[in-house]
Amino acid sequence: MPPEPRFRLVPMRPRDPHEKGRTASTLELFFDLVFVVAVSIAAQQLHHALTDGQVRDGIVNYAIVFFGIWWAWMNFTWFATSFDTDDWLYRVLTIVQMGGVLVLASGIGPAFTDHNYTVLVLAYVVMRLALVTQWLRASRSAGPSRRATLIYAAGVSLVQALWLAALLLPPGWFAAALVVLVAAELAVPVVAERTGSTPWHPHHITERYGLFTLIVLGESLLGSANAIIEAVHDIGELGSLVAIAALALIATAALWWIYFWPPHHHAISSFSRSLAYGYGHYFIFAAAGALSAGIEVEIDLLTGHSQLRSPWAAFAYTIPITVFVLGIWALALRPHADHLINALVPLAGLLVLIDPLIPLPFASTAVILAAVVAMLVWRRPIDKPTT
Template identity: 50%
Template sequence: MSIGGPLRRVMGGRDPGEEHRVSTPLELLFDLTFVVAVSQAASQLHHALAEDDLGPGLAGYAAVFFAIWWAWMNFTWFASAYDTDDVLYRLLTLVQMGGVLVLASGVEDAFDGDFALVVAGYVIMRVALIAQWLRAAAEHPAGRPGAFRYAAGVAVVQAGWIARLWAAGVWEPVTFVALVAAELAVPAWAEARGNPTNWHPGHIAERYGLFTIIVLGEVILGTQSAVRAAVTDRGLSAPVLLIAIGGLLLVFALWWIYFTGADGGLTTLRTALTWGYGHYFVFASLAALGAGLEAALETTEHHAHLTERGAGLAVAVPVVVVLAVLGLLHRLTGTGAVGHGPLVAGGALAVLALGFSPPVLGLGGAVLGMGLAVALTLAANIAVLRRRTGGQGAARGATSPVS
C-alpha cells in the first residue's frame, strides 16, 4: 500500500469469504461522528423525559434516530462490499461524515418540529452514497444492475424527504411513515434480481457489535455526568448510589447478553436484513436507556417534572425492548446468551414490573432491582447453554455474535 493509501483502485466487489476481515480505521473514524449524533438524540430525549413531555419527545427521538441508524447502516453495508480505501472512496466518506455532523446540529430543532437541518445533513450523506453506488456500477460489471438500483432507489427517496419539508398537518406523519417504508424497501428491491451484493457476514456482525459498544459508552458517559451533577449539588445520597450501581449493572449485563454465545451466521439475505433492521430497536433503546437513567437521577434530586414511577418506566421500557429484540434476533441467528426463550421473557417481565415499583422500593431500589433481574436472566440463560453444549460455547465469554 502506498503512503497515505492508494490513489485509485478498481471498485470490484470484495470477497464475502475473505479471512480476517475487520473494521478499518476509516470505518472507526466514521463511527465517531455518529457518537455526536447519538449523543444529541439521547440528550434531547432526556430533556423531554425530564419535562414529562413524553409523546412529542418519543416521536422526535424515533424520527431522528431512524435517520442516524439508516445512514450508518447503509454506509456499513456498502463498505462491506466495496471498500477500496482509495482517495476517492475516502473523500466521499469524508462528505458523509460532514453530513452526520450537520444532522447532529439539527437534532434539537427536530425535537421542536423543524427537520430542515436534519434533512440537509441526511441528504448530504445520501448524495455521497449515491456517488459511491454509481462508481460501483461503473467499475464492477457483475454488480452493475444492483448498484444502479441502489443509486436510483436512494435518489428517489431523498427527493421525497426534501419534498416532505413542505408537508403540513396530517401529511407530516403520513409522509414520514411512507418514506421510511420506501427506505427499508430499497435494499430488498435492489438485491431482488441479479448477483447479490458481496457483503461480508463476519465484517457486518463486527460492525454492529462495535456500534453497540459505542452506544453503551454513551449510556455510561451520560449517566456518569448526571451522577456527578447530583453529587455536586447535594452530595452522594443512597438513591443516587443505587441508580449508579444499577445502571452500570444494566449496561454490563446487556453487553454480556449481546456478545456471549455460540457463533452463528447471516446465511441468507432475509436473515441479514432482519438482523440489520432489528438493530434499529437495539441501538435506539440502548441510547434511550441512558436518557432514562439521567432522568431517573434528576427525579431523585427533584430536578425533573417526572414522577418516580414515570422515571422507573423510562429505565425499564428500553431494557425490556432490548431484551425482547435481542432474544428474537439471537434465536434467529443461533447466537447470543439466549438458552431458553421463556427465560428472556421472564426477565423482561420482571424488569417491567420493577418499572412500576418505585413507589414501593424507591427509585434507586427499582433501578438496582432491574440490574439484578437482567443479570439473573443472563446467568440463567448461560446455565442452559452450558448444559446444552457440555460447558462449551457460552463459556467463551464475549465473542462476535455472528460470524
C-alpha cells in the same frame, strides 16, 4: 511492477464474502466517531423531553431522528462490506458523509423543540447522495452485482428527491409523508437485493454492528458518570445517586454481556435473515441510546428537576432495557440457546418491564439482569448455523 491505476483509483469490484481476517478498517472506526455525537445529542433531547413531561412528542421525535442516524450508518456499513476500496476517493466521499452526520446532529435540537426538520433532512440528503456516488462508481466494476448497484443508486436518488419535496409540504402533510418516505427507504435494499445481489462478509458485518452497540451502550455509562457528579453536588441524595450510578453500570454491563454471548455471524446466513438482523437492530440501537436518557430522568427525579413522577419515570429505563433484551434474543440469541435460556431471557425482559411497580425498581432490574448473565455463563451457546 504492475502499472499505477488511473488517478490512483482502485476498481470497485465486489469484495470476497469469505475473505479471511476481514475486520473493521480504521476509516470505518473513524466514521463511527461522528455517530457518537449524533446519538449523544438525540439521547439528551429525549431526556429533556421526558423530564419536561412531553412523553409522546419526545418518543416520536427520538424515533424519527434515530432512524436518520441508524439508516445512514447502516447503509454505509453494508456498502463497505461489499465494495470498500480504501482509496482516496472512497475516503473523501466517506468524510463527506461524516460531515453530513455532524450537520444532522445540529438539526436534532430544532426537530425536538420546534418540529423543524429542515436541517435534519438537508443533512440526511447530503449523506445519502454521497453514497449514491459510491454506488454509481461501484456499478462500473461490479460484475454480477451491477444491476443491484444501479437499482440502489436510482432508488436512493429518487427517495432523496422526495425528501426535499416533502420540506415544501404543510406541517400536517409532512408527518404523513415522513411515514411513506421511511417505508420507501426501507424498500430500496429489498428491491435491489431481490433483483440483483451484493456480497456481504458475515464476520465483518456483525463486528460492525457490535461496535455500534458499544457506542450506544457507552451513552448509558455517561449517565452513570453523571449520577456520580450529581452526588458530589447533592449530599442530601448522595446514597440514592451513588446507587443509581452503580446499578446503571451493572445494567449496562449486563446488556453488553447478553449482546455478545451468541455467535452473531450465523444470523445473516441468508438474505431474509440478514434483512431481519439489519432492520431489527434499529430497535436494539434505539433502545440502548434511550437507556441513557432513562437514567438521566431518574437522576432528575431524585434531584427534584423532573415533571415525570414515580413510577412513570422508571419506565424511561425499563422499557429500553426490555426492548434491547427481547430484540437481541429474537435476532441472535434464540437459535443458539437451549430451552432453559430461551425461557428465562424473555421472561427476564418482561420482569424488568414491570419493575417500576415494585419497590426499588432499579435495584430489581440490576438483580434480574445479573441473574441472566450468571445463567449465560453457566450455559454455553450452541454454535450452529441458522436456517
